[in-house]
Amino acid sequence: MSRTPLHPTREQIELPMVLDCLSDPIRLAIVYQLAQQERVSSELCCGDFYALSGKSNLAYHFAKLRECGLMQTRVAGTNRFMRLRREDLDARFPGLLDAVIKSAARDAERLQLLPACDVVEAG
Amino acid sequence: MSRTPLHPTREQIELPMVLDCLSDPIRLAIVYQLAQQERVSSELCCGDFYALSGKSNLAYHFAKLRECGLMQTRVAGTNRFMRLRREDLDARFPGLLDAVIKSAARDAERLQLLPACDVVEAG
DNA sequence: CCTTATGTTCAACGTTTATTGAACTATCGA
DNA sequence: TCGATAGTTCAATAAACGTTGAACATAAGG
Numbered sequence: 529m530s531r532t533p534l535h536p537t538r539e540q541i542e543l544p545m546v547l548d549c550l551s552d553p554i555r556l557a558i559v560y561q562l563a564q565q566e567r568v569s570s571e572l573c574c575g576d577f578y579a580l581s582g583k584s585n586l587a588y589h590f591a592k593l594r595e596c597g598l599m600q601t602r603v604a605g606t607n608r609f610m611r612l613r614r615e616d617l618d619a620r621f622p623g624l625l626d627a628v629i630k631s632a633a634r635d636a637e638r639l640q641l642l643p644a645c646d647v648v649e650a651g
Numbered sequence: 652m653s654r655t656p657l658h659p660t661r662e663q664i665e666l667p668m669v670l671d672c673l674s675d676p677i678r679l680a681i682v683y684q685l686a687q688q689e690r691v692s693s694e695l696c697c698g699d700f701y702a703l704s705g706k707s708n709l710a711y712h713f714a715k716l717r718e719c720g721l722m723q724t725r726v727a728g729t730n731r732f733m734r735l736r737r738e739d740l741d742a743r744f745p746g747l748l749d750a751v752i753k754s755a756a757r758d759a760e761r762l763q764l765l766p767a768c769d770v771v772e773a774g
Numbered sequence: 775c776c777t778t779a780t781g782t783t784c785a786a787c788g789t790t791t792a793t794t795g796a797a798c799t800a801t802c803g804a
Numbered sequence: 805t806c807g808a809t810a811g812t813t814c815a816a817t818a819a820a821c822g823t824t825g826a827a828c829a830t831a832a833g834g
Binding site: 542543544545547548550551552553556620621622623624626627628630631632634635638639 | 665666667668670671673674675676679743744745746747749750751753754755757758761762
């Protein structure tokens with residue numbers, strides 16, 4: 529029972545796992561939303577994603593995103609704050625994350641992503 | 652029974668399907684090998700990939716790569732010549748294919764990819 | 775014609791996957 | 805202490821996936 533969620537080290541991040549993670553529409557939407565948030569506070573918690581799916585299903589996808597090295601979780605009280613592992617990903621796979629996010633943004637409607645402006649609105 | 656292998660139009664190419672296709676190690680190796688070949692004749696046939704897996708398994712992966720729009724097949728005699736749909740992919744997802752291939756190249760050993768020099772050697 | 779070479783298709787299999795709801799844990803606030 | 809809130813974990817399900825070998829189709833070469 530991994531109490532502390534395990535994140536791979538930078539060097540342990542694997543390309544196929546990252547691509548597989550990004551290939552799921554829900555996970556891609558999560559990553560996209562986190563990428564939008566980078567400009568601001570850079571962190572979001574689980575509740576910010578309820579529009580995408582139910583709690584337990586989100587927890588499943590969060591775990592995948594953590595395990596493959598795409599995001600990081602910080603525990604604070606009853607909240608888990610997530611953020612992209614931008615530096616590690618850019619170091620391992622230069623240009624990849626940006627290309628994916630830009631491509632996703634272009635297809636935002638088709639992928640049913642939230643428009644960028646709706647993403648923040650934190651309380 | 653699709654006699655002519657169906658390729659999606661440029662606009663039909665979907666980001667999640669492309670990422671999913673690239674997330675399989677064998678398919679990534681195929682794409683990588685095709686990318687190397689771009690500099691030369693730009694086409695390879697099935698037999699050029701026997702190092703990766705058996706015939707029928709390769710045919711399965713080729714079908715996936717075609718269906719998601721990553722590659723194109725041209726029939727010539729008993730051969731099927733394949734090539735990357737570079738233009739379509741670059742138009743739809745600028746920088747993505749290059750980022751993936753460059754990332755794969757950096758991890759060539761880990762991903763068990765053929766060294767670039769061994770790729771050509773056509774007869 | 776018959777044989778060989780190239781690939782595809784099919785059926786079977788075991789594995790992994792995404793999704794659901796219920797149960798659980800842990801923290802915060804009254 | 806009690807209840808509400810935030811997330812995780814677990815069990816169950818159906819669907820999709822990758823791999824295999826055998827059968828099939830098609831074209832080239834004798």
